[in-house]
Amino acid sequence: xxxxxxxxxELRKNYGKFEALRGLNLTVPRGQIFGLLGANGAGKTxxxxxxxxxxxxxxxxxxxxxxxxxxxxxxxxxxxxxxPQESALYEDLSARDNVRFFGRAHAIQNxxxxxxxxxxxxxxxxxxxxxxxxxSGGMKQRVSLACALVHQPTLMxxxxxxxxxxxxxxxxxxxxxxxxAAQGVTIIVSxxxxxxxxxCDHIAVMREGVVLASDTPRGLLGRGTAHIKIWNGxxxxxxxxxxxxxxxxxxxxxxxxxxxxxxxxxxEDTLEDIILNLINGKVPAAS
Amino acid sequence: MLTxxxxxxxxxxxxxxxxxxxxxxxxxxxxxxxxxxxxxxxxVEFPVxxxxxxxxxxxxxxxxxxxxxxCAIVLVRERxxxxxxxMFVNGYxxxxxxTGYILxxxxxxxxxxxxxxxxxxxxxxxxxxxxxxxxxxxxFWLLALISIALGIFVSNFARNEGQVFPFIxxxxxxxxxxxxxxxxxxxxxxxxxxxxxxxxxxYAIEGLHAxxxxxxxxxxxxxLPPYGLIVLTLATLTLREQE
Numbered sequence: 431x432x433x434x435x436x437x438x439x440e441l442r443k444n445y446g447k448f449e450a451l452r453g454l455n456l457t458v459p460r461g462q463i464f465g466l467l468g469a470n471g472a473g474k475t476x477x478x479x480x481x482x483x484x485x486x487x488x489x490x491x492x493x494x495x496x497x498x499x500x501x502x503x504x505x506x507x508x509x510x511x512x513x514p515q516e517s518a519l520y521e522d523l524s525a526r527d528n529v530r531f532f533g534r535a536h537a538i539q540n541x542x543x544x545x546x547x548x549x550x551x552x553x554x555x556x557x558x559x560x561x562x563x564x565x566s567g568g569m570k571q572r573v574s575l576a577c578a579l580v581h582q583p584t585l586m587x588x589x590x591x592x593x594x595x596x597x598x599x600x601x602x603x604x605x606x607x608x609x610x611a612a613q614g615v616t617i618i619v620s621x622x623x624x625x626x627x628x629x630c631d632h633i634a635v636m637r638e639g640v641v642l643a644s645d646t647p648r649g650l651l652g653r654g655t656a657h658i659k660i661w662n663g664x665x666x667x668x669x670x671x672x673x674x675x676x677x678x679x680x681x682x683x684x685x686x687x688x689x690x691x692x693x694x695x696x697x698e699d700t701l702e703d704i705i706l707n708l709i710n711g712k713v714p715a716a717s
Numbered sequence: 718m719l720t721x722x723x724x725x726x727x728x729x730x731x732x733x734x735x736x737x738x739x740x741x742x743x744x745x746x747x748x749x750x751x752x753x754x755x756x757x758x759x760x761v762e763f764p765v766x767x768x769x770x771x772x773x774x775x776x777x778x779x780x781x782x783x784x785x786x787x788c789a790i791v792l793v794r795e796r797x798x799x800x801x802x803x804m805f806v807n808g809y810x811x812x813x814x815x816t817g818y819i820l821x822x823x824x825x826x827x828x829x830x831x832x833x834x835x836x837x838x839x840x841x842x843x844x845x846x847x848x849x850x851x852x853x854x855x856x857f858w859l860l861a862l863i864s865i866a867l868g869i870f871v872s873n874f875a876r877n878e879g880q881v882f883p884f885i886x887x888x889x890x891x892x893x894x895x896x897x898x899x900x901x902x903x904x905x906x907x908x909x910x911x912x913x914x915x916x917x918x919x920y921a922i923e924g925l926h927a928x929x930x931x932x933x934x935x936x937x938x939x940x941l942p943p944y945g946l947i948v949l950t951l952a953t954l955t956l957r958e959q960e
Contacts, residue, residue, distance in 0.1 A: 527728070
């Protein structure tokens with residue numbers, strides 16, 4: 431018995447002859463936003479289905495909140511929330527009816543008050559009585575999040591929740607996830623959008639059914655190299671730095687940088703930052 | 718479990734209330750088919766055949782076929798939309814899901830059976846006693862409930878809506894030929910008689926023949942409740958939670 435939210439050892443799962451998970455090892459500490467990153471087909475959805483007890487596995491050991499998802503699914507499901515890749519809602523029903531239906535599976539006291547609270551959290555109180563088929567993709571995802579949260583789970587498993595959503599709504603969803611994590615909820619979120627890694631406390635990079643690396647975003651960034659090009663007259667200096675901010679002053683000393691300068695960092699806005707700043711009005715639009 | 722069953726039934730009924738075209742067609746189609754049968758029987762002279770005796774078993778088949786087809790699609794839709802997976806993860810039990818669906822659709826089946834009964838009475842001017850008509854309605858209703866369970870059972874074996882269609886003739890064609898609707902089971906070869914016991918229509922039609930003084934065996938109606946329970950159990954056991 432350990433205190434981690436998830437502990438997996440040598441997990442294997444096949445679909446016929448295809449090995450979807452090939453001896454996967456993973457530990458997810460409690461109270462973190464844990465990102466599962468990888469391209470389509472890396473095994474992220476298969477792993478999440480195993481963790482929620484919807485996918486059988488062939489060998490290995492899996493513990494979710496101290497329970498075996500294959501044999502103790504009923505006990506486990508009282509404590510977990512699941513947001514599938516598709517919105518998975520009843521489109522002809524209202525947002526409130528959807529949340530109420532999924533909430534009724536649990537013996538929740540004051541269910542209606544809890545629904546009010548959760549719809550407030552996802553900013554859908556004003557449109558709670560509208561049929562879901564009238565909603566945009568982002569709003570449907572917020573209803574989906576509300577359905578997963580209604581019974582106040584301690585572990586949330588979110589399968590590509592931001593896929594196909596515009597940057598502003600993506601940011602809103604991540605804001606919700608951060609709020610939940612601050613309340614002590616462990617969040618496991620899969621994504622194939624690499625820029626979302628920076629939102630996570632910890633990341634596991636997956637490929638072909640195995641975890642290639644598991645680290646903090648900063649730790650992973652530290653594994654990278656920086657390529658520096660300096661044009662000095664007709665000469666072009668092209669250097670690769672394994673320890674980018676620390677080694678940069680030493681390189682620039684060759685071009686007469688004051689030796690007392692110990693560290694130089696250049697932080698450029700990513701494309702996502704620029705788009706978000708434009709949308710949020712922090713940068714004036716070009717005339 | 719009861720809370721879950723009622724939650725599912727209420728949700729399905731709310732969805733049906735929003736899908737008025739589906740409900741309207743489900744109720745109009747049997748009326749239309751019986752009206753067409755009446756026109757056909759009026760237009761053709763049969764030397765031996767008596768349409769009034771044939772229409773009651775035929776109406777049972779209409780009830781069985783329509784409820785079976787309508788329900789064969791429902792859980793497949795839930796599976797492809799991932800709402801079934803979400804129901805499981807949110808704690809709904811397999812037995813609650815099946816029972817909840819049957820409870821909700823039984824309301825539609827009650828109305829549909831009533832429309833079929835009224836239609837055959839109006840178009841074919843049946844002259845049975847009120848208690849016989851009530852008994853006929855009871856058989857239709859029970860058959861409709863079993864057909865709902867059968868439809869849901871079959872939908873467990875389909876991964877998408879297209880895969881449901883091969884199951885429709887697989888269940889309904891044996892019902893047409895082996896149930897005793899066209900040829901009495903007593904005149905069939907042994908193997909066909911054996912196959913007839915696997916279709917719910919056989920038990921219903923035997924009972925209906927007895928009720929309408931057309932041979933048959935009233936006691937065969939006792940075959941319907943256990944048949945329904947077996948299908949209900951099979952539907953629950955085959956509803957896959959894990960892949």
